[in-house]
Amino acid sequence: MAKVKITETEDGPLLVEGQIQLIDARRIEIETRGKARLCRCGMSNKKPFCDNSHKSSDFGAESGQTEEEFLSPKPVSRRREYTGDGIKVSFDASVCIHVAECLKLMPETFDLRSRPWINLESADIQKVVDTVRNCPSGALRYELEDQQSAKIEPEPAEPTVRAWRNGPLRIRGEVEIVDVKGDTVLEGDRAALCRCGASRNKPFCDNTHKLIKFAATT
Numbered sequence: 221m222a223k224v225k226i227t228e229t230e231d232g233p234l235l236v237e238g239q240i241q242l243i244d245a246r247r248i249e250i251e252t253r254g255k256a257r258l259c260r261c262g263m264s265n266k267k268p269f270c271d272n273s274h275k276s277s278d279f280g281a282e283s284g285q286t287e288e289e290f291l292s293p294k295p296v297s298r299r300r301e302y303t304g305d306g307i308k309v310s311f312d313a314s315v316c317i318h319v320a321e322c323l324k325l326m327p328e329t330f331d332l333r334s335r336p337w338i339n340l341e342s343a344d345i346q347k348v349v350d351t352v353r354n355c356p357s358g359a360l361r362y363e364l365e366d367q368q369s370a371k372i373e374p375e376p377a378e379p380t381v382r383a384w385r386n387g388p389l390r391i392r393g394e395v396e397i398v399d400v401k402g403d404t405v406l407e408g409d410r411a412a413l414c415r416c417g418a419s420r421n422k423p424f425c426d427n428t429h430k431l432i433k434f435a436a437t438t
Contacts, residue, residue, distance in 0.1 A: 224379040224393065226413070228400040228423050231280045233257040233270035234389070234413065241378055244268055244438045245385040258381070258389065262417035267438045268383040279417050299361075304340025307348055308363045311338065315424050316359035317388070317412050326351040346372055356390050357425065358410035377409060386435055388412040388425035399423055 224238035236242075236256040243249050244267075257270040261279035264271045299310040322330040329343045330351070340348065345364070349372050352360045364372060379393030390412055391397075397406040397413070405423065412425040416434035419426045428434075 223407075224395045225398065226381075226391070226395055226423075227398040228260070230400055232274055234260050234423065236381065238379065240393075241380040242268070243380065243382040245383045245436060246438060256381075258415070260413070260415050260417060260423070262415060262434055262436070267436050268381075268389065268415070302336060302338040302340055304343055304345075304348070306365045307340060307343075307345050309338055309340060309348065309352060310361050310363075312359050312361075314421065315357045315411070317357045317425050317427050319356055321354045321356065322351050322360060325354060349374075353410075355410065357412040358406070358408050361408075383415070383436065383438065385437060387415075387429055389415050397423060 224236065224240050227235045227237070229235050234257070236252065236258060237254070239254055240252060240256070241249060242252050242256060250268075258268050259266075259270045259273075261270075261274040261277060263273040263277055263279070265273065298314050299312045301308055301310045323332065326343075326347055329340065329348060330338055349362055349364075352362045353374070377393040379395060380391070382390045382392070384390055392410060394409050395406070395411070396404055397411060399405045399422070413423050414421075414425045414428075415436065416429035416432060418428040418432050418434075420428065
């Protein structure tokens, strides 16, 4: 399965190249024919597609950031690793969007009141895998020991971009994400990308859409 490439264009939309399944916030699948321009300024009247509204606004790649923040390198991944019997889980707080799927699905293993907050001792590996793969932003990832992989590793997901109502673009399946400076900032199978135009961690969502009351029903 060919990897999909998603690129931030300068002061413009996200350019998606490759065969994807695109689903809008109404859960309607939309044909893309291998290429799509998706709104990330938050102002398009044809969401999830770009309609060039960014050209008549003050949106820029640095929107929501100071010039110093924009010009500085992306933060180094803050991944912390937690090891269990047959599995390793890592967490990167810089891309977490606090949907809390892990806390809901497996509270006996993921518990913010405990230290460490991820405790893999005696955890069911299949349940951990299923829980981590429900993390929409990719903040949680897992690595299996070789002897476990063939038993538990799921089939690769078809590359999918799904617009969340009043929220980000949820990415599933193998993708490469390239920022406006031409740097590959992610090669993976899960991410949440900003489409409100105000994230301070573009191209990733940082939950700013909630603060600005971003509204998008398509």
